[in-house]
Amino acid sequence: MDDLMAARSTMAFSLGFHIIFAAIGMTMPFFMSASHFLYLRKGNDAYLKLTKMWMKGVAILFAVGAVSGTVLSFELGLLWPGFMLHAGPIIGMPFSWEGTAFFLEAIAIGLFLYGWKRMNPWVHWFTGLAVGVSGFASGIFVVAANAWMNSPAGFEFANGVFSNIDPVRAMFNRAWLHQSLHMQLAALQAVGFAVGGIHGLLFLRGKARDLNMKAFKIAMTFGAAAALVQPLAGHFSGQRVAELQPAKLAAMEGHFHTSRQAPLYIGGIPDVEKQEMKWGIPLPGALSFIAHDDFNAEVIGLDRFPRDEWPHVVICHIAFQIMVGIGTAMALMGAAYFWFLKRGKFPPWYLKLLVPFIPAGVIAIEAGWIVTEVGRQPWIIYGIMRTKDAVTPVPGMVYHFYLFLVLYLALAAASAWLLWRQIKSVQTGEEDA
Amino acid sequence: MIDILITFIGASLLLYVLLGGSDYGAGILELFPAGKFRERQKNVINHAMGPVWEANHMWLILIVVILFMGFPAIFTTLMTSLHLPMLALLIGIVVRGAAFTFRHYDAIQEPRSQRVYTWLFGLSSLWTAMWLGIIAASLNRGLIDTQARDPWIAYIRPWWGLYPLAVGIFITCIFVFLASVYLIGETEDTDLKLHFKRWAMSLNCAVVIAGGLVFAVSIAENESLLAAFARTPLTWGVMVLATLLFLAMWLLVRRGYHLWIRAVAIGQATLILVGWLLLYAPDAVNTVQGPLTFYQKAAPAATLRQLMIALLVGSVFIFPSLFFLFRIFKMKRE
Numbered sequence: 135m136d137d138l139m140a141a142r143s144t145m146a147f148s149l150g151f152h153i154i155f156a157a158i159g160m161t162m163p164f165f166m167s168a169s170h171f172l173y174l175r176k177g178n179d180a181y182l183k184l185t186k187m188w189m190k191g192v193a194i195l196f197a198v199g200a201v202s203g204t205v206l207s208f209e210l211g212l213l214w215p216g217f218m219l220h221a222g223p224i225i226g227m228p229f230s231w232e233g234t235a236f237f238l239e240a241i242a243i244g245l246f247l248y249g250w251k252r253m254n255p256w257v258h259w260f261t262g263l264a265v266g267v268s269g270f271a272s273g274i275f276v277v278a279a280n281a282w283m284n285s286p287a288g289f290e291f292a293n294g295v296f297s298n299i300d301p302v303r304a305m306f307n308r309a310w311l312h313q314s315l316h317m318q319l320a321a322l323q324a325v326g327f328a329v330g331g332i333h334g335l336l337f338l339r340g341k342a343r344d345l346n347m348k349a350f351k352i353a354m355t356f357g358a359a360a361a362l363v364q365p366l367a368g369h370f371s372g373q374r375v376a377e378l379q380p381a382k383l384a385a386m387e388g389h390f391h392t393s394r395q396a397p398l399y400i401g402g403i404p405d406v407e408k409q410e411m412k413w414g415i416p417l418p419g420a421l422s423f424i425a426h427d428d429f430n431a432e433v434i435g436l437d438r439f440p441r442d443e444w445p446h447v448v449i450c451h452i453a454f455q456i457m458v459g460i461g462t463a464m465a466l467m468g469a470a471y472f473w474f475l476k477r478g479k480f481p482p483w484y485l486k487l488l489v490p491f492i493p494a495g496v497i498a499i500e501a502g503w504i505v506t507e508v509g510r511q512p513w514i515i516y517g518i519m520r521t522k523d524a525v526t527p528v529p530g531m532v533y534h535f536y537l538f539l540v541l542y543l544a545l546a547a548a549s550a551w552l553l554w555r556q557i558k559s560v561q562t563g564e565e566d567a
Numbered sequence: 568m569i570d571i572l573i574t575f576i577g578a579s580l581l582l583y584v585l586l587g588g589s590d591y592g593a594g595i596l597e598l599f600p601a602g603k604f605r606e607r608q609k610n611v612i613n614h615a616m617g618p619v620w621e622a623n624h625m626w627l628i629l630i631v632v633i634l635f636m637g638f639p640a641i642f643t644t645l646m647t648s649l650h651l652p653m654l655a656l657l658i659g660i661v662v663r664g665a666a667f668t669f670r671h672y673d674a675i676q677e678p679r680s681q682r683v684y685t686w687l688f689g690l691s692s693l694w695t696a697m698w699l700g701i702i703a704a705s706l707n708r709g710l711i712d713t714q715a716r717d718p719w720i721a722y723i724r725p726w727w728g729l730y731p732l733a734v735g736i737f738i739t740c741i742f743v744f745l746a747s748v749y750l751i752g753e754t755e756d757t758d759l760k761l762h763f764k765r766w767a768m769s770l771n772c773a774v775v776i777a778g779g780l781v782f783a784v785s786i787a788e789n790e791s792l793l794a795a796f797a798r799t800p801l802t803w804g805v806m807v808l809a810t811l812l813f814l815a816m817w818l819l820v821r822r823g824y825h826l827w828i829r830a831v832a833i834g835q836a837t838l839i840l841v842g843w844l845l846l847y848a849p850d851a852v853n854t855v856q857g858p859l860t861f862y863q864k865a866a867p868a869a870t871l872r873q874l875m876i877a878l879l880v881g882s883v884f885i886f887p888s889l890f891f892l893f894r895i896f897k898m899k900r901e
Contacts, residue, residue, distance in 0.1 A: 190672050197668035200621055201661045207631050208657055211646030218635055219643045223866035226636025227873045233625075233632040234881035240621035241888045245895065248618040252895055299866075301873040528650045529718055541658060545665055552673055559674040 138522050140531035141213045144538055146507065148206055150500055151542045155199030155549075157321035157499060160273045161356070162192050163266030164322075165329060168352050170259050180345045187556070188329075188349075192265070193247055194552050198545060200240070205538075213531075217514050217524035220296050224289050225282045227301040232275035239268035273321065274314045281309035284506070285378045286515050308378055312371040313506070319360045319367050320502065323464055324495025326357015331492035332557070334485040350485075351475070357495075358468035365465055368458070369424065375509075376425035379516060380434040381443060382509035385450035387421055388414065389435045396421040396433035401455060404447045409436075445511045453504040460498040467491060568871050572637050573849075573861050575878055576630055581840055583626035585745065585833055588738075590616050590623055591699075592746025594663060594692025595739065596766065597685055604762050607754075609685065613671050615753040618896040620667060622889060624660075637874050640864040641851050645702075648711040648854075652702050652726050659695030663688055696742050700735030701726050707846070709791055709853040730792075733784040737777040741836055744770035748832040752825040764820055767828070771813055774835075778810075791853070795846040805842035809835045 135143070166188040173181035207229075211218050242264035249258050282288075288304025289296045330353035337346040376383045383389070388404035388411045389396055398421040402414020419429035426433070436444055467488065474480045514521040525531075593612045601608050616623075634642040646653060670684035705711070705726040715721035747766035754760060785792035796802055812835045819828045850858035865871060 190674065193672045194668060196621070197664055200624065201664035204624070204628060204660055204664075205657050207628060207635075208646065208653055211635060211642050212650055212653055215643035215647050218646075219639050222635040222639035222642065223637075223870040226632070226866070226870060227877065229632050230636055230874055230877035230881075233628055234877060234885065236628065237622070237625045237881065237885050238888060240625050241885070241892050244618040244620065244622055244892055245888075249895060299869050301870050526647055526650065528647060528722055534654065537654070537658070541661060545661065548665065548669065552669055556672075556674040 135532050135535070137529060137531040138525050140535045141525045142521065144531065144535040145209060145213055146504075147535070147542065148202065148209055148538060149503065149507075151546065152199065152202040152206055153499060153503060154496055155195050155202060156273060157496070158195045158325050159192070159199040160266065160269035160318075161321045161325040162188060162195070162329065163262060163269060165326075165353050165356060166192055167259065167263040167266055168356075169348070170262055172348075172352075174255055174259055180348055184345055184349050184352075189247065189262075190556055191553060193243070194549060194556075196243055196265075198549050200236075202542070202545075203236070212528075212534075213526055214514065214524045215526050217519065220519070221282075221515065224296065224299050224301060224304045225279045227305045228275040228279040228282075232272045232279070235268045235272035235275060239265055239272065242268060270318065273318060277314045277317045278305055278307070278310040280506070281313040282307045283514060284313070284382075284510055284516050285309035286518055291518055309374060312367070312374045315367045316364075316371045316502070317499075319364045320495070320499050322360035323357045323364060323468070324499050326353050326355075326360060327464060327467075327488065327491040327495045328493070330354035330357055331488045334480070334488050335492075336557070338482055338485050350480075354471050355475075357464075358471040361461070361464040361468035362472075364461055368461060372424055373426070376433070379509070381436065381439045382445060382450070382505075383425065384434060384436045384439075385445040385447045385509055386454040386505055388447060388451045389421060389433060391437050392432060392435040394422065394430050394432050395419040396425075396431075396435075398424060402451070404451050406447050443512060445509045450505055450509045453501040453508070457498045457501040457505065460494045460501075464491065464495065464498075568868070568875060569861055569865050571875060572633060572865075572871065572878075576633055577844055579626045579629045579633070580844075581837060583623075583630070584741070584840055585836055586619065586623040587626060588696075588742040588836070589745040589749050590620060590667075591663075591692045591696045591739075592742035592744065593750065594667070594688045595696065595743050596689075596746055596750075598689035598693065601762070604759060607756060607759055608762070609681075611750060611754045611756075611759065615750060616667070617671060619892060622892060624664070633874065633878075637866050637871055638851070638861060638864050639866060641859050641861070644711065644713055644852060644854070644859060645706075648713065648721065648725050649702055649705055650722055652698050652705065656695055656698040656702065659691045659698060662691035663695060666691060693739065696739040697732075697735035700738035701731040703738065703843075704731035704734035707791065707795070707850065707853045709855065711852060712855040714856060728788060729784045730781070730788050730790045733777070733781045737774070737781050740770060740773045740777045741839065744774050745832055745836055748828055752829060767832075768817070768820060771816055775810065775813060778806075778839075792846075799845050802842045802845050805838050805845065809838035809842070812838070 166185055169181050169188065170185040172178070173185055242261045245253075245261040246258065246265055249261060252258075253261075282304055285308040286304075287307040288300040288302070290298040330350050333346045333349040333353065337343055337350060372383070375386075387396075388399055388402060390404075390409040390411075395418060397416035397418050399411050399414030399416055402411045404410075405412050422431040422433050423429045425431065436447070470484060474484060510516055512520050512522070514524045593616060597609065597612065631642075634645075666684045666688040670681060670688060673680060673684070708725065708730070711725045712720055744767065747763050747770055751760055751763045751767060754763070782792070784790070812831050816828065816831050816835075819831060847853065849860045849862060851861050851864070852859040866874075
């Protein structure tokens with residue numbers, strides 16, 4: 135592994151790790167607040183127990199999210215000084231707002247976690263909600279910063295010099311809205327299905343049935359609602375990508391040759407040498423329609439780009455298919471959820487069917503970020519700066535990578551172990567506050 | 568505008584030392600044998616730090632964000648030349664952040680796992696505090712070389728040596744000192760109070776000795792510290808004042824005025840930090856190629872304006888909520 139590859143792998147792994155905890159940290163406080171609200175309104179102790187249980191999960195996962203986020207803020211400079219030197223002043227703005235939001239979140243979580251019985255119950259409830267709101271906001275800001283890398287704006291660039299910097303235009307670049315929308319919905323649906331799936335499973339096993347059914351309904355209501363809206367947000371994203379980064383879209387779809395009535399492939403593996411799609415099921419004209427609302431529209435293929443500006447087609451296409459496949463299944467499961475909710479009863483087969491969705495949403499998020507990031511390559515700032523020109527001159531980056539690999543795997547194992555102990559202790563009825 | 572941003576960096580640094588620093592100190596304190604106090608000490612520390620843990624950590628993030636948005640050249644120089652100490656720092660931050668929270672929120676509290684968390688928390692706090700000191704010492708030694716190709720000169724020599732180590736020890740002592748002083752006021756248990764008081768007094772001496780060590784090493788190793796002192800007579804005054812406050816400290820601890828002890832300790836740490844900042848101002852970093860000052864290396868005005876807006880609007884939200892947080896947990900006693 136050379137230094138560039140090691141730096142990229144480190145960044146990918148750090149982001150891939152952080153995104154899981156970030157997704158949970160910015161959505162689960164809402165589930166917790168919903169349960170807390172129901173407790174304060176109805177006075178049912180099951181909701182209180184649930185709130186405290188989720189609260190402990192949030193506390194653990196927030197802590198891991200906070201430290202892995204700190205690592206990322208340093209890694210921007212540790213791994214990509216060439217990028218930060220120029221990009222810092224341009225996209226620092228969403229980062230500074232993200233910092234503000236995160237600061238508020240950190241204060242709110244301290245108040246909520248330790249504030250039981252120390253303040254008015256509704257004020258206390260509000261601090262819990264504030265954790266969610268500020269976490270959600272910081273997620274939007276950070277995605278806006280990433281969006282700038284895909285759709286650079288707010289500066290002029292000539293002869294390697296960035297001038298006329300306008301941080302406001304940089305923040306509200308052409309990609310911030312669709313990327314943020316897509317990501318925030320994804321976080322809600324992934325975490326909603328994961329939490330709901332776990333409680334559904336525990337319900338099936340007959341443990342603390344009332345508590346688990348309540349938990350299931352709260353989490354799945356968020357998750358299923360987001361899953362139903364997501365296809366629209368995804369479509370919106372696809373159209374914007376077609377406009378802003380045709381090479382990325384072409385790689386996602388394995389679309390090698392510019393053509394009208396471009397087909398959409400279900401499955402398939404792109405053969406980069408022969409420039410064709412193998413074993414995919416083509417839907418004629420569907421790609422044209424999805425990208426430009428017209429079955430006859432021309433869709434730009436990879437042939438319009440020099441070979442050294444192609445992203446990794448196979449990775450992009452497979453990751454994209456995984457994301458869309460899971461998203462579609464989640465939308466169907468989401469619709470079924472509301473159907474059964476209206477009927478008032480969830481059949482056991484449905485709860486069992488949800489079990490694979492415990493990790494599925496997170497896998498879809500990871501796949502989606504692979505599409506975004508790998509699809510932007512070889513650029514770190516699309517069309518402006520190549521990733522290889524941004525990497526740190528420090529040698530031996532491969533050790534940096536292994537170090538974080540080991541550290542994060544240990545941390546992931548420890549978090550999983552702690553959550554398992556959490557679930558176990560609640561289900562066996564141990565009570566502590 | 569740049570002056571205001573420098574003030575924000577300085578203030579964040581100060582708050583990180585005063586608040587975050589004591590969190591390090593408490594972790595380090597737990598590494599030492601405490602005999603019958605072990606369990607009680609842990610509970611006081613959990614209780615005192617838990618609510619403010621995440622907020623205290625934020626000052627560091629704030630500094631990083633201000634640097635990379637407002638002063639990207641300084642940020643990237645540090646992250647490149649001090650890559651290794653930064654990496655070491657990060658590992659420490661990850662481990663201690665996880666260990667502290669895990670210890671409190673582990674659903675099954677059993678002695679064995681609790682011991683592991685405490686041990687990890689303590690060691691990583693010590694490790695991270697030392698690296699903070701090493702990084703702080705490396706900023707102005709003038710050994711950072713942005714042109715060097717040789718890995719030793721470019722990435723190791725800037726922070727290598729006894730002097731950064733001595734500064735690391737000095738800062739670690741300050742952190743433990745602050746922690747023991749704060750902890751006196753966090754418990755009603757008289758035995759435990761006495762225990763923390765003893766710590767505060769010993770660390771009080773340790774800070775003075777470690778400060779002397781920093782001087783001694785800087786002379787022996789021909790570091791730039793003395794020359795910087797010679798340039799800024801004001802720092803002499805500040806340091807003498809900080810040392811004199813130690814005498815006041817002894818009197819106050821004997822009499823047991825807890826709030827005053829805190830005030831004096833905060834005063835001392837503030838003086839030391841301010842003295843250090845004065846030494847090299849306005850140079851942020853001194854390199855072989857010359858100093859990088861905040862004034863020369865600032866981002867374009869449009870960026871600084873947005874950064875200021877974010878900081879000011881942020882302050883409007885952050886300071887009241889922070890005040891509320893500290894009022895709820897630190898001033899209300901039931």
